[in-house]
Amino acid sequence: MSTAGNPRILMCPPDHFGIEYEINPWMSIQQGSDPERAAGQWRALERTLEDLGVAIDLMTPEKGLPDLVFTANAGLVYRDTFIASRFRFGVRQGETPHFEAWGRARGFEVLTPPEGMNFEGAGDALFCGETLFAGYRFRSDVRSHHWVGERLGVEVLPMELVDPRYYHLDTCFCPLEAGVAVYYPGAFDDYGRAVIRGRIPTLIEVRAEEAQSFSCNAVVVGRTVVLNQGAPALAADLQRLGYATRTLELSEFIKSGGSAKCLTLRVDGEEAAAWKAAGSAASP
Template identity: 70%
Template sequence: MVKTPWILMCPPRFYGIEYEINPWMNRRVKSDPDKAARQWQALHDALIGLGAAVELLEPVEGLPDLVFTANAGLVYRDLFLSSRFRYGERQGETPVFDRWFAEHGFRVEHTPDGMHFEGAGDALFCGETLFAGYRFRSDARTMSWVGDRLGVEVLPLELVDPRYYHLDTCFCPIAPNAAIYFPGAFDEYGRSVLQDRIWTLIEVSAEEAFSFSCNAVVVGRSVLLNRGAPKLARELERLGFAAVPLDLTEFIKAGGSAKCLTFRLDGEDAASWRTAASAATG
């Protein structure tokens, strides 16, 4: 029995560009609150339409990036490994996320002091392996610690383009042996690791990566992503996936898109541990 996808989102009531902590943010380029709300709602409704159960986190004034729930932490079975944000502007989100996860039955743990870790933004399972981005937000040594804590193989990948500051902006597992990625976001070693370890690796062009097409949400065989990636959509459909394009331009102003706006509470579809857990309970 396949479990119902379980996703955490946060309405964009207090979302806005209030500071600059990545190259996409510019306080002079304001977000449109009404448009952002419509775009967020369209993503929410599309997920519901695909059969997902969506939990809502209460927005908090003064935490504009709380809407990007993907950065809350990392879930592995019933463990929630909470993020330790690099920038002070986002550190106030941690107690909000910790409280929610504790209230919903997760064991909440943190990385050691000084070890920056930005959750599912930089840590993504593809099969049994945890692919881990580092440099701009998370630390390489932290990712090794995460692997030891979870008892899983971790492959650290250095990010080299500050526009793709989180792994989920340039890499998206779509099945336990398949992923999409933008090669220009990685160094030569990182590209070789991805090419060696993932059977089906779909290369995204620089133009389509710039539209945040890699920052996608996968629900079964459906891939929800920002509009502006027709080549990727065709390739996904050739492989038997359904591309679901959405307008998420208001969130790209802050450096996020569909994946950033969601957190899979039950584990990503591409994670083998989730599939095994589902089979065991079925």
């Protein structure tokens, strides 16, 4: 269901967002989050994307599902197919029926991985060109990635994540266009680093201190990259390659282990990434 014209992104307002459990090293119930500040940061991201020409679809927030706001984990969109996530942790499994219903309402063919497989959508599966790069270990598993590749008829390259702070692929890897990507080498094992270096000609390596600010968890709209503040070296590297940057404060969501990319899902398909979307280029 690729759409013509501007990119389309799914977001979910943070009406019920909060840290109600701990399923990654960033989450602390004791620390919690500030609801008013989170709402302001989410609205700033929404306004920034709209200013860049993105059409926003909205999910309805649901009480008791605080992480529904992280729509990147809804599943993976590919052409007319939506593969819904099958979450590893029980506290998030209640999100899947809502995402499946959204996909059906949008007219997608909705598929869900079989029981016994874990797959957390665009959090762990990102296209760079025609190849699907897939992270596994902490949330998704290798079998689910192979299943997705077979259903979609695409090449899948599974890579093991080794640092629990970077539990999803989108926390440490960000495709910019075919053959170009940002990544944090320390999140991958030797094989994963070799796969990325061997298959993607132009790479920006993120420094460890900037990776911790979730700088890889960015949204690409044409030649503009929207990312959390606190990564001046990455911003400079992007600008040297001809990309504009928009930096935002997303601290309340980082407390839960997510940033700009986690808060978004490409409705027009992850494979129709920004470099393929007509009219999506924008200047700062």
